[in-house]
Each structure stands twice: as structure tokens, then as C-alpha cells.
Amino acid sequence: MTGPLETTPCTLPLVEVCITEFDLACLSATGAVFDRLLALHPAQVVVDLSGCRHIDAAAIGLLLDVHRRLARADGVLTVRNPNPRIRRILHTARLDQILPVVDTASSSPSCTPTMGQEPTSTPPALVAHGRASVRAPH
Template structure:
């Protein structure tokens, strides 16, 4: 008798989060949203930064923490559509060497490929807006 493979460690294939403010002032609220999101055990989390105008070192640290937590659960974190300024900050912090940063064609990314996401059987959306 052969054993059946273990079920996946995730419960949702894809969760998208749109962040409009991503700095130390809003980090407690944003961190709480990520804690709740990760409790759902998603396979793939996409953080959409298309509406975000500022990111600081604390926010980058949070992204790295979320990335590490997802990797431990065999998940993936992708950053989508940061503006050119934030893209430079992420590049300077070498975040682009740690996790995928994708630019949709509509957002001015040209022909850059977007990694394939797990098929969305069910997915959720969360919007995070930090209040100062």
C-alpha cells in the first residue's frame, strides 16, 4: 500500500493586498493585517504597491519577514507595480534579489514577465491604508 502525498500546507492559492501607505507610522496596522492573512496559509501573496508613494526601511523589513514566513510554509511573496522611485529603493535594498517584483504592462512595465500564480480556486483581497 502506498501512502498518499501530504496535503498542501496552504489553504488559499492566492491573496492580493493593495497597500497605499507603507512606512513605520502604519506598520503596526499593516503587520496585523499580514499576521491575519498569513494565518489563512496562502500559497501566494501579491502585495500591490501601485498606489503606494512611500516606503521606508521598516516596511522593507516587514516585507522580508512576510517573505520568510511564507517560504517556511512553501509559499511565495510577490511585489507588484511599485512606482519607479519605490522600485529603486527596493533595488538598493536588494529586495529584488530575494523575491519577485513584477510590473504589469498597464503599469508601464513593458514586456516584463509576470510569474505564474497558482490557479485561483479561491482568493481574497485586502486593502491596507495606514492612518497617521
């Protein structure tokens, strides 16, 4: 006899991920990064697309999968700073009706910090920041 699924409580309040390439060619590696990230049980995952020039249907499918997995654990997936072209793609796919798609002010942190730039404030405790390089096999 099985009971209701137990949800694991969130252990991190926020994880931010910067993605610069997001298409079928790198989907396997990107999916593996998300799998490891979701194992941390974050309450919120922010995917920063400010450095991304293209997104395809496979990437949108991965975002939906990550959204569903987070929602089951009462987590939230947010897409931040997509360029106008990607924003149109997300709108056409109606992804913007399923999860938050937000823009931040130009003074906020982005995926590509300027060399020698010092942070203006101390990051909040328990926020995971990281960089994962995903390269497609040639």
C-alpha cells in the same frame, strides 16, 4: 523530545494586498493585517504597490519578515507595480534579489478601480481579494 516542525498546507492559492501607505507610522497596523493574512496559509501573497508613493526601511523589514514566514510554509511573496522611486529603493536594499518584483500591463486590475467599472472576467475560484485601510495614529 521534539520532532521537525510541521508545515501547515496552503489553504488559499493567492491573496492580493494593495498598500497605499507603507512606512513606520503605519507599520504596526500593516503588520497586524499581514499576521491575519498569513493565518489563512496562502500559497502566494501579492503586494500591489501601484498606489503607494513611499516605502521606508521599516516597511522593507516587514516585507522581509513576511517573505521568511511564507517561505517556511512553501509560500511566495511577490511585490507588484512599484513606482520607479520605490523600485530603486527595493533594488538598493537588494530586495529584488530575494523576492519577485513584477510589473503588470496597464490593463490589469490595480488597487484603485474606476467607479462603475465592471470586472472583465470572473476571478478564479479561491482567490481572496480584499481591502484593508491602515491609518497611522495622529
